Amino acid sequence: MVMSGRDRPTLENVAQRAGVSRATASRVVNGSTSVAPHIRDKVLNAVDALGYVPNQAARSLVTQRTDSIALVASETTSRVFSDDPFFAAVIRGVSLELEAADKQLVLMMVGPSGPSHDRVERYATGGHVDGAIIFSMHGADPLPERLSRAGVPVVCNGRLLTQSQVPYVDVDNEDAARAAVHHLLDTGRRRVATIAGPQDMSAGIDRLKGYRSAMQDASRRSIVAVGDFTRQSGALAMSQLLADDPQLDAVFAASDAMADGALRALRQHGRRVPDDVAVVGFDDMEFARDTEPPLTTVRQPITDIGRTVARQVLRLTAGEQIEPVLLLPTELVKRESA
Amino acid sequence: MVMSGRDRPTLENVAQRAGVSRATASRVVNGSTSVAPHIRDKVLNAVDALGYVPNQAARSLVTQRTDSIALVASETTSRVFSDDPFFAAVIRGVSLELEAADKQLVLMMVGPSGPSHDRVERYATGGHVDGAIIFSMHGADPLPERLSRAGVPVVCNGRLLTQSQVPYVDVDNEDAARAAVHHLLDTGRRRVATIAGPQDMSAGIDRLKGYRSAMQDASRRSIVAVGDFTRQSGALAMSQLLADDPQLDAVFAASDAMADGALRALRQHGRRVPDDVAVVGFDDMEFARDTEPPLTTVRQPITDIGRTVARQVLRLTAGEQIEPVLLLPTELVKRESA
DNA sequence: TCGTGTCTTGAGAGCGCTCTCAGGCCGATT
DNA sequence: AATCGGCCTGAGAGCGCTCTCAAGACACGA
Numbered sequence: 202m203v204m205s206g207r208d209r210p211t212l213e214n215v216a217q218r219a220g221v222s223r224a225t226a227s228r229v230v231n232g233s234t235s236v237a238p239h240i241r242d243k244v245l246n247a248v249d250a251l252g253y254v255p256n257q258a259a260r261s262l263v264t265q266r267t268d269s270i271a272l273v274a275s276e277t278t279s280r281v282f283s284d285d286p287f288f289a290a291v292i293r294g295v296s297l298e299l300e301a302a303d304k305q306l307v308l309m310m311v312g313p314s315g316p317s318h319d320r321v322e323r324y325a326t327g328g329h330v331d332g333a334i335i336f337s338m339h340g341a342d343p344l345p346e347r348l349s350r351a352g353v354p355v356v357c358n359g360r361l362l363t364q365s366q367v368p369y370v371d372v373d374n375e376d377a378a379r380a381a382v383h384h385l386l387d388t389g390r391r392r393v394a395t396i397a398g399p400q401d402m403s404a405g406i407d408r409l410k411g412y413r414s415a416m417q418d419a420s421r422r423s424i425v426a427v428g429d430f431t432r433q434s435g436a437l438a439m440s441q442l443l444a445d446d447p448q449l450d451a452v453f454a455a456s457d458a459m460a461d462g463a464l465r466a467l468r469q470h471g472r473r474v475p476d477d478v479a480v481v482g483f484d485d486m487e488f489a490r491d492t493e494p495p496l497t498t499v500r501q502p503i504t505d506i507g508r509t510v511a512r513q514v515l516r517l518t519a520g521e522q523i524e525p526v527l528l529l530p531t532e533l534v535k536r537e538s539a
Numbered sequence: 540m541v542m543s544g545r546d547r548p549t550l551e552n553v554a555q556r557a558g559v560s561r562a563t564a565s566r567v568v569n570g571s572t573s574v575a576p577h578i579r580d581k582v583l584n585a586v587d588a589l590g591y592v593p594n595q596a597a598r599s600l601v602t603q604r605t606d607s608i609a610l611v612a613s614e615t616t617s618r619v620f621s622d623d624p625f626f627a628a629v630i631r632g633v634s635l636e637l638e639a640a641d642k643q644l645v646l647m648m649v650g651p652s653g654p655s656h657d658r659v660e661r662y663a664t665g666g667h668v669d670g671a672i673i674f675s676m677h678g679a680d681p682l683p684e685r686l687s688r689a690g691v692p693v694v695c696n697g698r699l700l701t702q703s704q705v706p707y708v709d710v711d712n713e714d715a716a717r718a719a720v721h722h723l724l725d726t727g728r729r730r731v732a733t734i735a736g737p738q739d740m741s742a743g744i745d746r747l748k749g750y751r752s753a754m755q756d757a758s759r760r761s762i763v764a765v766g767d768f769t770r771q772s773g774a775l776a777m778s779q780l781l782a783d784d785p786q787l788d789a790v791f792a793a794s795d796a797m798a799d800g801a802l803r804a805l806r807q808h809g810r811r812v813p814d815d816v817a818v819v820g821f822d823d824m825e826f827a828r829d830t831e832p833p834l835t836t837v838r839q840p841i842t843d844i845g846r847t848v849a850r851q852v853l854r855l856t857a858g859e860q861i862e863p864v865l866l867l868p869t870e871l872v873k874r875e876s877a
Numbered sequence: 878t879c880g881t882g883t884c885t886t887g888a889g890a891g892c893g894c895t896c897t898c899a900g901g902c903c904g905a906t907t
Numbered sequence: 908a909a910t911c912g913g914c915c916t917g918a919g920a921g922c923g924c925t926c927t928c929a930a931g932a933c934a935c936g937a
Contacts, residue, residue, distance in 0.1 A: 209666060211923055222887045227925060235885060254665030258599035259923035262892045267596065269645070288627050296648045300655065305662075306646045307607070310634045317638065327592030328547060329643075432829050465831065491770055491803065549893055560917045565895060573915060597893035600922045 210251040219247040230255060269305035270295075270514055271325055271333040273344070275312075286486060287503060288337075291358065294507020295334060302515050304331070311344075318344065326351040332514040334358070340401040354517035358510050360403040360526075368517075370510040370527045372501045374404050377531040378411025381453050381481045381499050384533055386419050390451035390479055394424035396438040396463060398455035405430075408455040408483060424449060428459045435462025443470050450478055451539065457482040457489045457498055464492055464538070479539035494537035501531050548589040557585040568593060607643035608633075608852055609663055609671040611682070613650075624824060625841060626675075629696065632845020633672060640853050642669070649682075656682065664689040670852040672696070678739040692855035696848050698741040698864075706855075708848040708865045710839045712742050715869040716749025719791050719819045719837050722871055724757050728789035728817055732762035734776040734801060736793035743768075746793040746821065762787060766797045773800025781808050788816055789877065795820040795827045795836055802830055802876070817877035832875035839869050 216226035221240060228236050229244040230253075236244075247253070261267050272295055274288065292308075299306050307330055311317045325333050325348050335345050336358035345367040349355045357369040385393050395412040398405030409425065416423050426441045428434030435454055439462065442449060454460035460482030464474060472478045474494055482489060485500035506529055516523050554564035559578060566574050567582040568591075574582075585591070599605050610633055612626065630646075637644050645668055649655045663671050663686050673683050674696035683705040687693045695707040723731050733750040736743030747763065754761050764779045766772030773792055777800065780787060792798035798820030802812060810816045812832055820827060823838035844867055854861050 212925095213923075223924080224887060224889095224926080225885085228886090231925085237885070240886085254661055256600070256923050257665070257667050258596045258605065259892090260925075261596035262594070262600055262894085262923080263925045265892080272646075286624055286627070289624070292646070293648070296646065300648070300658070305667075308610075308630070308634065308644045308646045310631065310638070320638070323592055324643075327595070329595050432826060436829065462829070465829065468831070488770060491774065491800070493803065493806070550895095551893075561894080562896080562917060562919095563915085566916090569895085575915070578916085594893050597922090598895075600893080600924085601895045603922080 209256075210253045212253070212255070214251055215244065215247045215253050218251065219243040265328070267305075267329060267331055268303065269307050269330050270299055270511070270518075271307045271309055271321075271330040273309045273311060273321055273325075273333055273335045275310075275337045275339055275342075287484070290503040291336060291507040291510075294504035294509075295511040296507075297504075298508045298511035298515070304515070322347060322351075325353050331518045332356075334510050334514055336510070338362070338402065339399070354514055356510050356513040356517065356523075358506060360407070362401070362403060362406075366525070368513060368523055368525045368527075370506055370513060370529065371403070372506070372531045373528045374407035375411035375414070377483070377499045377501070377533075378408040378453065378455070379415040380411075380531075380533055381483070382412050382415035384497075384535075385451040385453060385479055385481060385539060386415065386421075388479065388539070391421070392424065392446060392449040393421065393451040393453065394426070394442045394446065394449045396435055396442070396452060396454040396459050397425055397427045398459075399429045400427060405455060412453055428455070428462075430456045430458060432458045432462040432465075435459030436466040437462070439463035439466035440470070443467075443472075451480070452478060453481045453483075455483050457484040457486045457496060460496055460498065460538075461488065461492050464496070468493075474538050481533075481539045485534050489534075490536070492538070497536045497539040498534055499531050500534045502529055505529055547594075548591045549594070550591070552589055553582065553585045553591050556589065557581040603666070605643075605667060605669055606641065607645050607668050608637055608849070608856075609645045609647055609659075609668040611647045611649060611659055611663075611671055611673045613648075613675045613677055613680075625822070628841040629674060629845040629848075632842035632847075633849040634845075635842075636846045636849035636853070642853070660685060660689075663691050669856045670694075672848050672852055674848070676700070676740065677737070692852055694848050694851040694855065694861075696844060698745070700739075700741060700744075704863070706851060706861055706863045706865075708844055708851060708867070709741070710844070710869045711866045712745035713749035713752070715821070715837045715839070716746040716791065716793070717753040718749075718869075718871055719821070720750050720753035722835075722873075723789040723791060723817055723819060723877060724753065724759075726817065726877070729759070730762065730784060730787040731759065731789040731791065732764070732780045732784065732787045734773055734780070734790060734792040734797045735763055735765045736797075737767045738765060743793060750791055766793070766800075768794045768796060770796045770800040770803075773797030774804040775800070777801035777804035778808070781805075781810075789818070790816060791819045791821075793821050795822040795824045795834060798834055798836065798876075799826065799830050802834070806831075812876050819871075819877045823872050827872075828874070830876070835874045835877040836872055837869050838872045840867055843867055 212223055212226050216223045226244050229241050296306055309321050311321050332354035333348055334356055341363045345355050345357050346365045349367050355367050357367055359371050361367055397409040413423050424446050426438035428438045454463050460480055467474055467478055474480055482496045482498035485498045489496040489498050513523050550561050550564050554561045564582050567579050634644055647659050649659050670692035671686055679701045683693050683695050684703050687705050693705050695705055697709050735747040751761050762784050764776035766776045792801050798818055805812055805816055812818055820834045820836035823836045827834040827836050851861050
């Protein structure tokens with residue numbers, strides 16, 4: 202027995218069955234206080250008996266709210282669809298928070314600014330969602346600013362590269378990177394290289410900046426190779442680095458995946474870790490405990506970033522003022538690679 | 540200048556500006572044919588000029604369609620939120636297909652059957668989505684059957700453990716596992732063990748079944764340890780296996796992550812791969828090319844599974860009959876570990 | 878006793894859209 | 908020339924809900 206479309210009970214049915222007006226039934230369903238207890242119960246019973254579920258479309262139509270939030274991610278981002286489970290962790294955080302607020306999560310992937318880009322913009326500005334979370338932006342993506350300007354509450358994960366008022370949540374990448382490099386320096390390493398992340402993403406840029414600044418403080422020369430956060434790129438960059446400076450004795454990689462790749466490359470080049478070369482990663486992904494040797498890395502609370510960014514959009518949609526920048530703490534997790 | 544809620548242009552505005560009736564404007568917007576070309580152009584211009592975007596809520600209210608599909612995943616599943624990027628790949632496939640059909644993807648995570656379980660059920664049966672995709676089910680989850688019975692088009696990824704009519708898309712896990720084990724046997728391995736996946740999921744069960752059947756064909760004894768698809772569990776299981784049978788010369792792991800864990804454990808136990816022990820994985824994740832040695836594994840087209848499952852729900856929502864079972868091809872990718 | 882204020886309930890007007898139905902126009906047919 | 912049929916277009920009725928507004932009920936003080 203299929204209960205399709207038109208057969209579903211309406212508020213009118215509930216009201217009728219409870220012997221009250223539609224308005225009162227609505228009040229009960231929406232938890233308004235000013236309803237007499239015995240009437241409230243009658244309505245609740247009717248709801249139960251009929252298996253009534255409010256029609257979201259009808260509700261949205263009048264309230265102008267959709268109770269859903271868009272999560273926009275670049276499909277091209279290596280962090281999203283590689284062996285880096287960053288994506289999953291963020292989604293999870295967002296999902297947890299939205300669920301708690303009884304909001305829906307609408308997931309939108311965008312390719313490199315093309316038709317799908319417009320689609321997201323149209324969709325979001327079209328009032329289909331109450332707000333949007335944007336993460337993994339590459340380059341100077343105009344999307345956040347556009348949506349924001351169109352009146353859609355937007356919060357980003359990661360600093361925007363464009364000059365923009367759009368609030369974001371992140372860790373202090375520069376500072377965290379600096380701490381990692383200092384650890385290397387403090388433990389006696391002299392020639393510290395870095396495998397930087399993509400230079401069109403704030404996380405990539407800022408971590409490199411942190412590395413550079415720490416090296417400068419110690420009056421040391423920077424040795425840089427650039428990867429794209431993936432294992433493969435990490436391995437490749439490590440080989441380059443080794444070719445550039447066979448004497449290097451430490452490496453700071455801007456992601457755990459790249460660090461893992463570097464570990465492999467080092468092994469292949471006959472270098473022992475940490476004896477010959479110390480390695481520090483970034484993220485503290487689950488697999489960092491299981492690399493050989495276990496990876497010393499900068500922990501960032503990825504799921505928490507997801508939660509926080511979600512909480513911020515929710516506050517924004519509720520009309521609250523929010524912090525334009527919110528930085529979550531990182532922590533250097535010392536294992537055996539450095 | 541914020542363009543919020545009530546300020547957005549309506550179809551009425553478009554009609555007015557174009558000098559036609561709302562009905563005609565609607566016809567143009569929805570691509571109906573029976574509109575005179577010059578009128579059509581006028582409407583299109585008005586749409587453009589005003590930046591009109593249809594109000595989905597209003598549309599849904601009358602059409603009883605929402606143009607969105609729920610993707611339901613168990614939050615507890617290790618495949619979803621571990622270092623296994625299976626989740627991301629499936630989502631991507633689903634997303635690609637839905638986008639092509641101009642449908643939205645609503646992501647819902649469910650915890651172990653609890654309140655969130657009911658929430659999903661209420662939401663989906665409440666007509667908020669046109670259909671649902673369910674994946675990573677554990678045990679005898681009643682959700683697919685319930686939704687289906689309530690008239691919601693449902694397609695699963697993976698065979699249901701309950702007796703059920705709900706259609707699904709998968710690979711032939713049993714057969715693929717058999718092929719993997721045969722490869723091991725054919726290359727001269729005698730004592731072939733397996734690291735099975737969780738035995739409350741069809742993928743785990745069926746792959747073990749395939750292993751067993753291949754071993755039986757060759758009149759060999761099964762050597763089994765069970766993991767949960769994660770790296771850690773793979774390493775642990777490998778150690779157990781080695782303790783159980785120090786002579787074993789091959790291992791078939793039911794996921795690449797577990798195979799990677801096994802590789803590590805083998806190394807730690809001083810076994811060379813593939814010289815002493817051959818290893819075959821399952822999935823062909825990106826990292827399988829970069830393990831040491833590169834992993835021989837059963838490729839399953841994960842993104843394609845996502846696409847296919849999405850396509851099937853769409854067909855279902857369109858009222859078409861679909862295949863109750865759709866099995867995608869797998870392929871043994873031979874690298875260096877076996 | 879009546880007036881006043883408070884609290885609960887019901888009536889009804891839309892929210893923006895789709896879709897049916899009827900009317901108007903025009904060319905074709907008898 | 909009159910009628911018919913076909914094709915476009917417009918009018919208007921809802922879809923299911925929320926929310927404003929007013930009316931009714933009741934208690935209390937004057």
